[in-house]
Amino acid sequence: MLGRLNHVAIAVPDLAAASAVYRDTLGARVTEPQALPEHGVTVVFIDVGNTKIELLEPLGEGSPIAAFLAKSPSGGMHHVCYEVDDILAARDHLKASGARVLGDGNPKTGAHGKPVLFLHPKDFQGTLVELEQA
Amino acid sequence: MLGRLNHVAIAVPDLAAASAVYRDTLGARVTEPQALPEHGVTVVFIDVGNTKIELLEPLGEGSPIAAFLAKSPSGGMHHVCYEVDDILAARDHLKASGARVLGDGNPKTGAHGKPVLFLHPKDFQGTLVELEQA
Known part of the structure; x- marks a missing residue:
């Protein structure tokens, strides 16, 4: 069922500063920031060849990553996203x-315009898992 | 400089239970456990096609992941490992x-028999970064 790793998401308090670290210190290509108000985050992607790193900064009130950053103010690994061929069958x-599916159990449209679901981290060794329709 | 993502490492308190979740619930292929006493961990790898997930369980006294699991007893994402063409030039x-390189700054031999280095998470938005010679 589990397909390729679409991305690793890292929550950061300052997207511009984090982008500079990946671009200048690590020598990676970083996309322009993309605001996703419906998800409460601003994102950039870093293409590392075989997969992507997604840096997430809170956007607006009630961002879903606000609590994470309150607990880990300097940031940290937030979730991993795997592709699946059939997201409803996977669910x-x-x-x-x-396993517990977060929210109302229905896929939402993710950052790439495809259906996504999140799984409860307590069912996956403390790891928040996103599934994305391939 | 930053090459492909070699693996995402997840620290787990019970490798057999975690392997069963990835194999049975997520339908992934999980390797047999491999004890790495010199690294203080037992590991399995999960090949997801484009990269690998590494599950780590503490092995012996003074395991480098013991403190992490004391803080997050159910487990969690521990580090990401990127490949680099020239680990000494990267360092x-x-x-x-x-950026701070952990330990004495000299590469050690990692789980794949290749030179590896770890970078200080405080310099990378709370993310522990491993570099592995490609």
Whole structure:
């Protein structure tokens, strides 16, 4: 079921500063910031060849990463996103296995315009897992 | 400088239980456990096609992931590992940029038998970064 790793997401308090570290210190290509008000974040992507790193900065009130950054003010790894061929079949299999799907259980449209779901970190060794329709 | 993402490492308190989740719930292929006493961990790898997930369980006294699991008993994302073409050139560039290299600054032999270095998470938005000679 589990497909390729689409991205690793890292929550950061200052997207411009974090982008500079990846660009200047690590020598990576960083995209322009993209505001996603419906997700409460501003993002940049870093293409490392085989997958992407997504840097997330809170946007607006009630950002879903605000609590994470309150606990880890300097930032940290926030989630991993795997591709799946059929997100509804994956969801149904996971629910039948006892894993909890966050929200109302229906896919939302993610940063790449594709359906996504998040799984409860307590069911995956403390790791927040995003699934994205391939 | 930054090459492909070699793996994402997740620290887990119970490698057998975590392997079962990835194998049975997520439908992934999980390797047999490999004890690395010189690194203080037992590991399995999960090949997701474009990269790998590494599950780490503490091994022996003074495991480098013991403190992490004491803080996050159910586990969590521990580090990301990027490949670099020339690990000594990468180290020297990073040190010149002000980033801190952990340990004595000399590469050690990692889980794949290649030279690796770890970078201070405070210099990378709370993310522990491993570099591995490609």
